[in-house]
Amino acid sequence: MEIKHIETCKNLIKNAENIVVLTGAGISTESGIKDFRSRTGVYQIAPEYILSLDYFYQKPREFYQFALDHLYHPDAVPNIGHEILAKWEREGKVIHIITQNIDGLHQKAGSNNVIEFHGTMKTASCLHCGESYSTEEMVNRYQTIDEFYVCDQCDTSHKSERFIKPDVVLFGDTGKWFTVEGFNTILHMIEDADCVLVLGTSLKVTPFSTFPQYRRQGIPLIIINIGETPYDTERNTYLIQESIGKCLSLMDEKLGN
Incomplete structure (x- = not known):
């Protein structure tokens, strides 16, 4: 230096x-x-794909699995x-x-x-009613509820309209x-x-x-x-x-x- x-x-x-x-x-x-894009980063596939709004809608459970494994660091100081x-x-x-x-x-x-x-990985929100969930709560839902990513505080014709999305900005978001x-x-x-x-x-x-x-x-x-x-x-x-x-x-x- x-x-x-x-x-x-x-x-x-x-x-x-x-x-x-x-x-x-x-x-x-x-x-x-870990960072996002270096050779030692977390992505084995393009982040533009796995962290896109389209992927979230298509495979919400897989999206959450990746996000909780790689983007959520509650113990980091x-x-x-x-x-x-x-x-x-x-x-x-x-x-x-x-x-x-x-x-x-x-x-x-x-x-x-x-x-x-x-955005932040500390919280997630219903895309329909805006109900806020802590990520700790989403981890518990992920472990105990099949469709954990569907808000149970409101109702819509299509479940995808009330998906609970982490409060991060995704590609296409x-x-x-x-x-x-x-x-x-x-x-x-x-x-x-x-x-x-x-x-x-x-x-x-x-x-x-x-x-x-x-x-x-x-x-x-x-x-x-x-x-x-x-x-x-x-x-x-x-x-x-x-x-x-x-x-x-x-x-x-x-x-x-």
Whole structure:
């Protein structure tokens, strides 16, 4: 790791008062959660298929089996990267975290201003009446009820109309932040930032990948990610291809001096 990069980024963070953080699977892998698309990721088949709305409707039990096995991590704990971001929020540095992750680890670490852009695995909702179920309840239903994925709080002509879907954004699906209002809210956050910090995401999945381009001219973009991103060679971009926890620990240590 080049110390000069850490030193430069430390100074940028030290002088910032409105940092917006974009996080992806790379920050959660340091808590033992496998990522999605790498060679060691969880998918043996394309995620666009198994995590699609069509697959959910066609094979709800198989969908849940996969989701509960690979996307639900109730025992995972935040790592030092999550904890430092929460600390910086308390200190008034980090104003918003916008995450692709559905594991809730930012909140477990103590961060409050978190937008879960792709939803959460903590809950599931009936597609008809909106009845909310905790994922713990869905696990129990999965183990004890044949059609556990059918809501029993309402009635419809077709059972598929009242399927209980995890509150994650699937392929072919939309979420609360995919509306015009939701998207504009995020863009205003990016436009107001005096530093954008990207952690553990390749920034290749739209529309999340477009967010850094909405920062104001001259605003620094710090990227800590093992792989490449489309923004690596842009002006005012600082790339560190190292462990997130290691980098943030060094930056935080220097901020304290």
